[in-house]
Amino acid sequence: MDGSLRSGDELPEEPTPLVGRARELAEVRAALAGARLVTLTGPGGVGKTRVALRAARDLAGTFRDGVRMVELSGVRDGALLADTVAGALGLRDALPVPTIDLLVECLRDQRFLLVLDTCEHLVGDCGAFVTTVLRGCPGVRVLVTSRQPLGLAGEHVLPLPPLAVTPEADGAAVELFAARAREAVPGFELTGADRDLAVLLCGRLDGVPLAIELAAVRLRTMPLERLLRRLDDMFRLLADGPSEVSRHRALRTAIGWSHELCEPRERLLWARLSVFAGGFDRVMAVAVCADERLARGAVGECLRGLEEKSIVQRTDDRYAMLDTIREYGAAWLNEVEPVRPLRARHRDHLARIASRAAAAWLTDDQERWTRRLDAERDNVRLALDYCFSVPGEERAGLRLAADLWSSWLCRSRFGEGRYWLDRGLAAVPADAPERADALWRNAYLRTNQGDSPSALPLLAEALKLTERDGDEVGYARTQRTLGTAATFMGDGDRAGRCFDEALEILRRRGLRADLILLRVLRGFHCARFGEPAAALAECDEAFRLLEDAPAEGWVRAWGGYVKALAHWFAGDVERCAAELRTGLELFRRVEDPVGLTNGFELLAWVFAAQRRYADGATLLGAAARFPAQVGLPRLGDSALESVHERLAGQAREALGDDAFARHHERGMALTLDETVRFAWDDRP
Known part of the structure; x- marks a missing residue:
């Protein structure tokens, strides 16, 4: 993620040239010059999104830190509004704080334009969100499109009229x-x-x-x-x-x-396609919409017909419907057949994708399936909401969440994972077979957010359930998670016992992916508690287990970070730096900003140890900036925090307060790519 969040170049492409609207665009620009919240209102189909997009593109150069448009039509749950905006801005919900607080911290000193598109179904949530952002971020302005105003003080409402029709035929x-x-x-x-x-x-x-x-x-x-x-x-x-x-x-x-004008089969497909959120591809359309009334072979033909009639729009291999068109289809669907079987098929198809992604974890196919789930984020949320809102579907929802866990982990979306697992655990009875699995997965996400104390009650319940049911694998995974929490909380003896017990079971059961993760976690534990040689051996064993997946990047990057940490504690700063530079490239490739943040921090220590205090202060600045945006600094570990304080103090003493502050601020101003190049001694 860049130091300034996004540029106008990353706004969505305009699908067709915008016709007219010069006067309306001038009004939007004038309104944003004087008001911090401008809302474009009007009925569906009047062109609010197109005008907002063109206005954002025209204004991109006037906002120093960028412009970003966030499309909200696929967001059905207002509790995920802040997460959606954060994700669109390149942030991760990796901290144990509300995502809205993360956003405010990130945008506090930014001069930035945020465009929230299609807010009418989330008016109350959007109003609360915008109020918080504007109150905490004085340089931010917000442009909203909605069929109705948000109703906030200071909101400048611009009703968007239809296009002019003149008798002279030149309107x-x-x-x-x-x-x-x-x-x-x-x-x-x-x-x-x-x-x-x-x-x-x-x-x-x-x-x-x-x-x-x-x-x-x-x-x-x-x-x-x-x-x-x-x-x-x-x-x-x-x-x-x-x-x-x-x-x-x-x-x-x-x-x-x-x-x-649509054929009967096209009308039926139109209605059924309304169950998708945020788009779909042809395979999904067939899987969800085909049945005895609409043959699988007919779906592709009808999809082409709907595309020709402009009912659906296609971009590459993805299809989408405008909200107004989708709403018409949804209303028709309610008249012609029960919706629940269709929603269940939608959920089942997403569950198959998630299952494939879970099976690909720590393999060469991991990134491909993670990106697949990235593309279906709105559909995944819709499927989970269906499961946790409809009686009888809760257990299926927890199974789906379990398969999504590894993708949440790889993308550092700890907060979203916690949200869904919390909902699922609240919905299922205490004796549900899926409960123990959901408990330890939820607890693991909490440890990654530095919230290990809140993980302990969940792990205690999971241990009781797995012991009661004789679930040996679930017991081992729970112990592994408990060892992780104990490590971050500084209880080395307890962590060691938990890891040892988990290792014996997982090795006997031959669970490759579980063993790889455990080895890296044990490696961190050993490095953290003064056994660097053992830490290196654990990571080498993890890499041996990864020999069949040479292209896997996520756990290799973290294993490299742990090896670098072990070299640091062993006093070998040169090998520490070499491991880090390789790890930073991998973290960049797999888009793990939490790993990058901690890599920058550790390399800053190396520079300080080499008496390159100016370079160390610069990287400390970068590492100080990005945790506020993407993840937990120094993994929330008190031992790493003490090293940070000691070395930052050395650099400050060597440079003087003013010079240290100057280099630190320089690091905070670097973009993510510039920081990676800086770490490679390729100076911006």
Whole structure:
């Protein structure tokens, strides 16, 4: 993650050129110049997202620390709002504090524009979130898109009108229709009487951009004159009466007409696709939507038909639906069939992906499956929420969470993992077979957040359950986690006993991945408690077990860090530095900012020991910056904390307070890539 969070270059691509909206864009820019919270309001389909995206891109150069747009339509649980924003900003919920506090700490001194897109289903949660961010981060401004205002003091509300339709046929609405018509029918041009028909059609659709785009697609199957007549017929069929706001009626009519023009199988697929959050691919569409009513072979054909009708949009191998289109499909689904079996199939497909990812942990396929789950984060959350909200599905939810555990671990998403495991444990009875497994996994995530004391009650319950049920493997995994907690809490004797007991069982059962993790944890324990040779031996044994996975990066990086720590405590700073530099490359590759943070810290110690105090102060600055954003400094271990204090004090004494502060601030200003290069002596 960069020192400044993100740039305008990382905003989403604009799918098509924006038509019109010059006046509205000027209003957004003027509003953000004077207000810290600006909300673009308007009905679905009026173009709020497109205007916000273009405004963010135009303003990127005026915000020193960047601009970031966070799409919230796939977030159904307001408790995960802060985690979603943090993830979009490249932060990890790796600290045992509320993620909103992590965000405020990160953004406190930033001049930054945050765009929150599609907030109407989370108005209360978004209001509380924005209030906290604006109160704690004076340089941050927020642009919101929502069908209704957040209702906050100081909020500048900008209602976004439909596109202008003028009698002279040169308004933005007709320009949009012509542009989309050319995309639908190559070579199409508006000339003569057709321009007058286009004016009538756009006026009939009240200038609503989505309605106009849906109508333009119809030119593939009928001429413009017939299109207008058919649209008039649909208005008469679907109109609710004069009390309905015209732009709402226009959009509902356009979507309803698109629905009417779909084949019955396409309508059914449209309805079923509404169960997805944040997109899907073709394999998922088949797995979730196919059954005796809709054959597997028909799903691909119907998907192509929906794409041609602009009901779904495709980018590479991913499909998505606009919220307004999805809502229409969801309403239709509730009328034509029970939703629960479809939600269960959705959950089951995500469970299969998670199971494959869990099986690939600490193999060469680990990163591929972790990235696969990254792409399905909204769908995963939806599946877990289904499990923990619907009676009878709770145990399936805990099994899914167990398979997601390794991906949460590799991505340092400890807080999100805890959230779901906490929900699942609260939902299942005390005798549920999945309970012990969920308890030790939850406890392990807590130890990684430096919250080992809160892990102890969970581990005590897990030990009782595994002993009661004769679950030897679960008992060993619980002991391994207890050893980890004891290590971080400074209880070396207890940690050693726990690790020894776990090792005997896991080695006898031949559980490769469990043994690899245990060896690295034992290595850290040995390095931490004065046995560097034993620490090196433990890591070497872990690497031997990894011989069949030469491309695995995550545990190799942590093993390298532990070996570097062992060399440090053995007094061999040169070998410590060599291990660290290799480890930093691996941590960067697997996107583990917690590992990078601790690697920077340890290399800063090396520089201090080599009397390179200025370089050490610079890396200490980098290591001080990134923990506030991504993870726990010095793994929350008191022994490492004491080394930090001693060496930082030496550097400060050698340089003087002013010079130390100057180099420390320089390190805090480096981007992540610059810091990695600095660690390799490739100075920015």
